[in-house]
Amino acid sequence: MTRLAAIAALLTLGAAPRAVDGQEITLLAVGDIEWSRTTRAPSMYYDAPQAGGGILWHRGDGWIRVPYAASPASRSHLEAALDTSLVSADAHYLRAHHYGLEFDDGREEARYPLRRSADLLREADIAFANLETPLSDRARWSGAFRTPSAFAGALAWAGIDIVATANNHALDAEGEGLLDTVDHLRRAGVGHAGTGRDLADARRPYVIERGGIRVAFLAYAQFVNDGGSSFATPSQSGVVPLDPLLIREDIARIRDQVDFVVLSFHWGIENSQDVHPGMRAFAHEVLDAGADVILGHHPHVPRGIEVRGGKPIVYSMGNFIFGHGHDYWMDNIAVRLHIGSEGVTRVDVLPIAGRGDALSQPYLLEGEAARTLLEDIRTRSAEFGTTLRIEANAGVIDIVR
Template structure:
């Protein structure tokens, strides 16, 4: 019988050392990670060894760059396989991304989600253990234009970057609302400014078909009731799915990592496209989907008895301890004299009154440990994590197993977030919880 355990975590934003502290509860977390056959995290920092140049990244909240030694800290903590597709992967540009690839290869750390071209970024990484194998596929829905990898053409090489999961928004409006939009389009002169495009293309780019009307990048469609939804780019969905099928043939377990900040109807729910994506890759053979990106927990769904963690929040967050910042970040406070990294982050956070510092959910997360017998999920233990909410900046952001009331609060909140998907999370008195697996799966 093949018996394997997988520990899953969310975003790892390590910029300093000793990720596992001398706290006994932190040591217990280290043992948990080291005890799993595979321990996954999302590497959301550029481990720079001097390659690349900072990229303006307003959408990503500024650069997140650290010394290359953080990779040693991450592996020492117990992580053995990394997803790298996220909105900070190219904070040092294409050269910085290629430098990350070189460092990970040199240190023989398995990773997926970035590469020298699109095929390299798309393909799974395979990790073998005496008891069996795991394939990891990593992609990101959140990135800036041009950060997605591209394939080579017969004449030109491909573009280094991340594996993209593009998506689009669709706004449904009533017939009367659509008429108002068309009146605005005509009355403001927008339609007239498309005259050249209509001449060159032979059609109005704002009306690519009788079904859609596009205005400043937003797509509108007539419906009985107003609404808003999102949908995956079909080509990206199909390409990633093909690699899932490939991985299913070649590994005992298949994990799909997806980075997505985009919300659904509320910040705690995923975008509609993300749920459709997760269902598709499980249909194609994935054993588990692990989401991250919004920096707080979202719920879990059991689809075809396979878990989809829509966001596991953070496992390490040392953003405010980063000491490699681009000039454009400092320029935000140029009128206040000479800045150091510490002063910059203190001003950016309003001296701890805004951004992440005052928000307790940011400093809470979970580490699910999944146990498989012959590829069947038989147990899913949930270990709540405390990242030090309210502690000084030099201390918070490093994980420990939560205990007592804090652990129960995290699990209770996670159970509530999972209810809309029909998943049942037990909250015990031992500091851990469990995702209840239907008997048909466990049997």
């Protein structure tokens, strides 16, 4: 897989599509990638529940909700007021299990989780992932994740061409970490979409050409972890919000300059395989605005796949690589899109190991484990009218127009 186009893939205004009839390329997409290998306690307490539900108010008169710093005094006060423990055995970050891995150097650590999947990624003409962590060695670590910058080189080594950086963990190392991430990816020759120095910068598409087919990537997030201040504005760095008006504008701006438009959505409820009707309606609206596919992530579990007018909606691929695991996480999927001059012709659904320690080094599932997962995705996809057939250790969706 050549990287020349990826390194030089900044949008050239006015360029016309150059798709060749009969030419076909593959786009492999995987889910969430995080390799900070640790979990951290929250820095603030919000919406502490009362015995009867609701939130804890500063006073008893319905004034306003106030944040509490995660200090010993705040914790003691809230626990006494609520007669509960804020940091219990059920706390999400305390329930994570770690892998006990040790490495001789930073490059070995960075490449380790990609070693069993690199061949799969390199075989694709374009490989995409959601990068759920900042890459920085110096920025203040104020959120859950921060991954050493060497991981950017590991992504390139494994064959990943483009990552979405629009997600709820994009500013876990604050604005400096966001800018470090962009810089390290650029130096490694890995494209990114969904974050930037300001809203205009963050909305820029990343364009890759393979086999005469020009593909544009745009990325958006429904959530950020600080209540909204990590979203990009005209004067602030950050993440592009999942704003349908922005999405429509972005599609319209790039549509006539490329052959294929990919939307990356960080959305949905974590650890749920269900698709809300409102999510479906939203997806239909933006596809009808001119995009060709939606690649979803954030729930940490896989969901069904819908095809609308020949355009796939992958509601969630689940995880791919994570620096820790949970016993309630499950196996995941990757999708391989076959793209021709008329759009997607076929979707391969590939089962990816995600249970136990598998997220530390994922691989393709085979046999009974593969079939169990694929049958679940087939059932969930059928609810959307999508026919998925199982061939050996993969699912196949033929696109009929």
